[in-house]
Amino acid sequence: EAGVAQSPRYKIIEKRQSVAFWCNPISGHATLYWYQQILGQGPKLLIQFQNNGVVDDSQLPKDRFSAERLKGVDSTLKIQPAKLEDSAVYLCASSSGTANTGELFFGEGSRLTVL
Amino acid sequence: GQNIDQPTEMTATEGAIVQINCTYQTSGFNGLFWYQQHAGEAPTFLSYNVLDGLEEKGRFSSFLSRSKGYSYLLLKELQMKDSASYLCAVRDENNDMRFGAGTRLTVKP
Numbered sequence: 001e002a003g004v005a006q007s008p009r010y011k012i013i014e015k016r017q018s019v020a021f022w023c024n025p026i027s028g029h030a031t032l033y034w035y036q037q038i039l040g041q042g043p044k045l046l047i048q049f050q051n052n053g054v055v056d057d058s059q060l061p062k063d064r065f066s067a068e069r070l071k072g073v074d075s076t077l078k079i080q081p082a083k084l085e086d087s088a089v090y091l092c093a094s095s096s097g098t099a100n101t102g103e104l105f106f107g108e109g110s111r112l113t114v115l
Numbered sequence: 116g117q118n119i120d121q122p123t124e125m126t127a128t129e130g131a132i133v134q135i136n137c138t139y140q141t142s143g144f145n146g147l148f149w150y151q152q153h154a155g156e157a158p159t160f161l162s163y164n165v166l167d168g169l170e171e172k173g174r175f176s177s178f179l180s181r182s183k184g185y186s187y188l189l190l191k192e193l194q195m196k197d198s199a200s201y202l203c204a205v206r207d208e209n210n211d212m213r214f215g216a217g218t219r220l221t222v223k224p
Contacts, residue, residue, distance in 0.1 A: 033212065042119075042202055042214035043158065056209050091157060093212075103148060104212055106157035 002026065004107035006092050012113045018080035021110045024073070025094030031055075033104065034067055034077050035091040043091055049075060082114045117141045119215035121203050126221045127193055135188045135201050135218045143208025149177050149188045150202040152217065158202055162188065190220075198222045 005024040013019050025032050030051050035043035046065065048055040052072035060067065064083070069075040079086055089111045093104040119139045127133040139147070146165040150158035164170055164179035164186060176189040188201055200217040207213060 031210065035214075042216040045211055045213060048209070048211055050210075056211050095212075101148075101160075101163040102146070102206070102210075103160040103163060104150075104158075106159070108157050 004092055004094055004105055006090075006107035006110050008110055009108065010111050010113075012115065013082055014115050015084055016081040018078065019082060019112060020076055020078045021090050021092075021112075023075045023077070023092030023107060025075075025092070026096075026105055029094035029096050029105070030072075031095040032069055032075050033093045033095075034075070035093065036088045037091055037109070038088045046077070079112075082112075084114050087112055087114045117207070117213060119203055119205060119213060121201075121215045121218045123216070124219045124221070126223060127190075129193055129195060129222055129224050131193050132189065132191050133193060133220065135190075135203075135220070137186045137188070137203035137215060139184050139186070139203070139205050139215075141205045141207045141213060144181060145206040145208065145210065147177075147179055147186050148204040148206065148212065149175075149186075150204060150214075152200045152202055154199070161201075193222050195222050195224070 032049045034046040037043045046060045047057040047067045049069040067077045089109040091109045092107045121137045149161040152158040162177040169178045174191045179186045200219045202217045203215040204212050
């Protein structure tokens with residue numbers, strides 16, 4: 001079974017530029033999460049999707065971050081304009097919602113450096 | 116508010132036992148999870164508790180007390196490859212998985 005796919009793995013941009021990250025969850029997983037992990041910290045939840053609907057985006061900085069999952073499968077996370085403090089690894093995770101534990105399966109992450 | 120607290124760093128010796136504690140305050144509770152994260156890699160699932168008590172899985176065990184908002188991860192027969200960050204996470208009433216800052220464990224020979 002293929003895991004969670006993310007791209008790009010690495011991205012370097014200058015502040016005020018824009019960037020987009022893509023995630024394809026495990027096939028059949030209804031729930032998709034985007035996390036921001038700053039070096040030395042735990043993952044911080046940005047947004048949760050259930051199929052193509054947003055369940056929780058309360059911690060998404062909506063003035064600059066946006067995310068969508070239009071067809072309920074893959075998802076994109078966009079930052080525009082980027083700030084220095086956005087330098088982090090952006091992790092996508094999916095969950096089936098039907099497994100006994102409902103644990104999250106993470107992609108390898110997209111590492112963003114803002115100069 | 117929501118808080119998940121765990122020690123920042125721990126050090127232990129190869130072959131020993133180490134216990135990593137986690138306390139939490141969240142809006143609703145639908146399970147407590149432990150994940151392992153090696154440097155530069157994504158977190159991987161270790162254990163899950165939803166009822167009080169101890170869950171054992173090989174060298175790793177996890178304990179939960181819901182009334183105390185407390186969990187621990189117990190690692191036995193430590194190996195050098197166990198050096199990693201251990202993340203405590205709670206699934207809340209919205210099915211959100213919220214993580215603590217992680218405990219960086221260093222295993223020394």
